[in-house]
Amino acid sequence: MKYQNLGGIMTDYISFSICNICNLCCPYCYKEKDEHIFKIENLIYLKKLKDLGINVINISGGEPYCNPNIHNILEELSESFYLYLSSNGLLIDKKELDYINQNQKIRLLSLPLYGSRKYNDSITAQGHFDKIISIIKAYKSGAYGFSLKINTVVTKDNLLDLERFYVEYLLGKDVIWRLFELQFKGDFKLRSSSVDYANMHIDGKIIEGFAQKMNSLYRDEKIFAGTKTDLKNVLMLEPNLDVCTSHPDYVKVTNLLSEDFEVEFKKLQEDNHLICGKY
Numbered sequence: 001m002k003y004q005n006l007g008g009i010m011t012d013y014i015s016f017s018i019c020n021i022c023n024l025c026c027p028y029c030y031k032e033k034d035e036h037i038f039k040i041e042n043l044i045y046l047k048k049l050k051d052l053g054i055n056v057i058n059i060s061g062g063e064p065y066c067n068p069n070i071h072n073i074l075e076e077l078s079e080s081f082y083l084y085l086s087s088n089g090l091l092i093d094k095k096e097l098d099y100i101n102q103n104q105k106i107r108l109l110s111l112p113l114y115g116s117r118k119y120n121d122s123i124t125a126q127g128h129f130d131k132i133i134s135i136i137k138a139y140k141s142g143a144y145g146f147s148l149k150i151n152t153v154v155t156k157d158n159l160l161d162l163e164r165f166y167v168e169y170l171l172g173k174d175v176i177w178r179l180f181e182l183q184f185k186g187d188f189k190l191r192s193s194s195v196d197y198a199n200m201h202i203d204g205k206i207i208e209g210f211a212q213k214m215n216s217l218y219r220d221e222k223i224f225a226g227t228k229t230d231l232k233n234v235l236m237l238e239p240n241l242d243v244c245t246s247h248p249d250y251v252k253v254t255n256l257l258s259e260d261f262e263v264e265f266k267k268l269q270e271d272n273h274l275i276c277g278k279y
């Protein structure tokens, strides 16, 4: 059965990878990367999703800025959808923030940051921490209409330092902070022979408890915990227009270009497999 792993999938949201390549090589990567880049001439097929009830598309990758057509894709899709943009931030500067801001359909910019400079850059790349902090500062000092979200994968290596990190760099900056459970999939899984998952992994319930504690200590902040259970409820669209679940192993549902896509998607909705989503 193709979609038995879907659980409760969100009905109006889809995550769309516009390329599977990336300019980083994070050890925690949830993605199995290859050379696929979304072809701009296939944009027409994405309009089908609007007719099927999708209202929000999260533009992701790999690194979406590694697709040279990213601006065309954002502009075309914003005619029909609200957009979220998930990037590693390396190619975003003040000019790009202003570009994002002038498109009122882009509602959210989502960036990773894993903790202190030394720790973060050991996962991403030297200079990545300072880049994200500079984006946060620019965001804070500008009048931007979109929301800024910082994503942090929580492991035993950074948990004890995260409150200090939050207070120093994120508290009061009007950013959403989303904590994620390390997932055993994608490139992380492929590298598993050299990574001690059991010794790094923290259960989602502990992460939720940490987020609750932070929210009670620092009121009016926006701190959320995303667990494996949340993440399985995301439909992902690959650059070649394969539609997959995000968990546990990118189970392919169908291809957007296939003739039976609409029938299969509607069946999911009718069977009540589709529920409203969250970012």
Ligand code: SF4
Pocket (backbone or CB within 6 Å): 022, 023, 024, 025, 026, 028, 029, 030, 031, 061, 062, 063, 088
């Ligand atoms: S986690 Fe994101 S930024 Fe890091 S290598 Fe994977 S796709 Fe690139």
